[in-house]
Amino acid sequence: MLSKNTVKFIKSLHQKKFRNQEEKFFVEGEKSVLEVLNADFIVELLVATESFVEKNSKLIERSNAQLILATQNQLESLGQYQSNDSALAVVLMKSNRPFDFPKDGFVIGLDDVRDPGNLGTIIRIADWYGIKNLIFSPQTADFYNPKVIQASMGSFTRVNFFYAELDEVFHQWNVPIYGAFLDGKNVHEMKHVSRGVILMGNESNGISTTLERVVTHKVTIPGFGQAESLNVAIATAILCDNFKRLSIE
């Protein structure tokens, strides 16, 4: 049975402060919960309806998660989204473990992307393009924010990431840094590229002046109309698409 204390605990995980204190976060909705049960995360607690448990009994057993049965109504009031009517998992965070730049391919860097919906969408895009590694400035939205998890549509289970001062890491990596600007080289006119960081800036201010200094190539998505800008998740998708195309050509 779902106790008051468990409800209180899960609700506290809506806040970053408590997530960091407990080193836990939650995942909700059938698709995302199944993804996290199938991934290499440690699921501590699973709150689910009987029908979810029946359908996925083997997977749940294998996870060793504590199981609490709940009704649809209870689930809907626990999480972020009213439409969650099947399961919610409390999961252990992974630690903030820096990685080296991979042998080839791309890493996505985010300089203060603040909106959780944008971050989640960018994680999904990274996963679509097979870009497994992301690096975030300290002020970027929290990876474990429920809105990020939700918007990533399960892709949060398939990427590596860490938070760090980006300029320091980029100095160590010593690879091309492709920064998205409005006055860079037209990405449609670029030739073969195989390796580097695709760096995106803050929703309002773009890439900070500190980071601009470590950008080795300014790149721009060509505009043909009158819109002043594109949303940062949209721009990330277009750059990833071009870079993947250029890395194969």
Place this chain on the structure above:
Amino acid sequence: MLSKNTVKFIKSLHQKKFRNQEEKFFVEGEKSVLEVLNADFIVELLVATESFVEKNSKLIERSNAQLILATQNQLESLGQYQSNDSALAVVLMKSNRPFDFPKDGFVIGLDDVRDPGNLGTIIRIADWYGIKNLIFSPQTADFYNPKVIQASMGSFTRVNFFYAELDEVFHQWNVPIYGAFLDGKNVHEMKHVSRGVILMGNESNGISTTLERVVTHKVTIPGFGQAESLNVAIATAILCDNFKRLSIE
């Protein structure tokens, strides 16, 4: 002064039923209101703060709109977004006027894209790529929904659109229909294209089977990872970017 009746009238415009009855919609926030005042829309009523009026007095005079002064608090409670603290305009809808397929270039077609945020984002993308014409199936979100207007970031003033049964219109137009599918031709491997409809489907179900029959070319955004799909606005952006590139090459 802002009367109770005016408040009630503006609030009624949150609903599609009343927008259609009155043939009016509202636009809020400094950027969007300035865009609509500068465009070829008829602004019937402008509710604005003194400071907005002072900064834009000539533009407001030229518009012939009825002007009502209001406080920031009043404005915040009138519209959809709490952060609106400068102006709100009540604007006459344009009629649903079908157009012929333009001499060259692309038209974006949407088959039941239901989410207003997606529709607004797609309008902004169309404007970025200079695609002036869009056509929507009857079940696509309402162009004049305040969330659409907001997400379009002013681009709603620079596009033409109409709602219609898409298969009937496509038969008349007799141009290539490029439909987004998961099993089509890789858009990175396509050659020069210059003209046609870029057709996107519903968020959950994609392009309907009825419309699939009038698609002349199935196209696909190549995936390199494990995400199952991309959001429809993201996919629209990537296809527009590729088609614009291919139309110039």
